[in-house]
Amino acid sequence: MSNKILLVIYLGIVFTFILASLAVGSHQGVKGVSVYSPKTSGKAYSLSEIASHNDTNSCWTVIGVRVYDLTSWISIHPGGDVDILSLCGKNGTEEYKSQHFGQAGPMDYLNSFEIGTLSN
Numbered sequence: 001m002s003n004k005i006l007l008v009i010y011l012g013i014v015f016t017f018i019l020a021s022l023a024v025g026s027h028q029g030v031k032g033v034s035v036y037s038p039k040t041s042g043k044a045y046s047l048s049e050i051a052s053h054n055d056t057n058s059c060w061t062v063i064g065v066r067v068y069d070l071t072s073w074i075s076i077h078p079g080g081d082v083d084i085l086s087l088c089g090k091n092g093t094e095e096y097k098s099q100h101f102g103q104a105g106p107m108d109y110l111n112s113f114e115i116g117t118l119s120n
């Protein structure tokens, strides 16, 4: 085989690897919010502490047994800011479930906002 053909094969392999690694690293969703990246601290928060994070400056909510910091999500939620603001500072399980129960997309985003669990 000539050197030129070997070079073309080599470049083809390198190019394929570059494209594949770009694809793997690009789990970016709405406006660059990265999904599939739970950043839970494992910390437990009481409902009274969560209640103090109840506006656009800091918006925490409880869904199930987990606590989420939705502050950065308020302005980019595809369903609008009002629906997220209505969850700030309280247990938002029922409202979340009534809209997004069983949907993988919203759950992926939710995971990326997790900060801990609800204490007893």
Ligand code: HEM
Binding pocket: 070, 073, 077, 078, 079, 080, 083, 084, 087, 092, 095, 096, 099, 100, 105, 106, 107, 109, 110
């Ligand atoms: C609490 C965390 C929430 C997250 C992470 C979230 C996430 C999302 C995502 C990813 C979408 C786009 C879905 C798609 O196009 O397939 C969406 C759409 C939507 N969400 Fe939420 N959501 C949340 C809470 C809520 C709540 C509490 C409500 C209402 C009670 C709501 C109402 C909607 C509506 C109406 C849409 C459809 C918007 C449209 O297609 O025009 N969301 N949400």
